[in-house]
Amino acid sequence: EPEVTQTPSHQVTQMGQEVILRCVPISNHLYFYWYRQILGQKVEFLVSFYNNEISEKSEIFDDQFSVERPDGSNFTLKIRSTKLEDSAMYFCASSGLTRRQPQHFGDGTRLSIL
């Protein structure tokens, strides 16, 4: 069964450094998302992406965050200057050809900021 894959599984970065989290969505999906889950808290929406542009973003997704779909398969989340509070599990998700389809999640990248 097709799945969303994320790399790396764990990223350790010094505060202030840039980090790029990578995702390969399901191949025929058109809608892409990033969510995060701080340890012990709810899963929170960050951003949605469709037709090569951001369709919605949350208050968390400030100027330090950006997303890109550099080619036909990858979807990346960049944090320019990481803060301690960016430590979380980051999930990529994708959904199908039309709106309102199930969102399928990857296993996540655990980001630890030191």
Added chain:
Amino acid sequence: SQQGEEDPQALSIQEGENATMNCSYKTSINNLQWYRQNSGRGLVHLILIRSNEREKHSGRLRVTLDTSKKSSSLLITASRAADTASYFCATDFQGGSEKLVFGKGTKLTVNP
């Protein structure tokens, strides 16, 4: 707040028993989805139920939706130790947004 909220927060049962988890939300929805998360792992999609549907089945899973009460339930029948996980409901709300809003989840433990 638009958030879905599950109850109970934790549920412990014996293998073979049924497990029922509930979810409530506050504003009108397009869809409600249930997910499972094993400890430290990603979210596995279980079922999507649309606002015009009342019940859906998938294997040992049964989901109901009552839009008048703004609530949903997930029933797992004949539970197995492998069902031990956290279960979340997630809603996308009317008004155009695709984003999912998650509850805090129910932590289910199935004892062998």
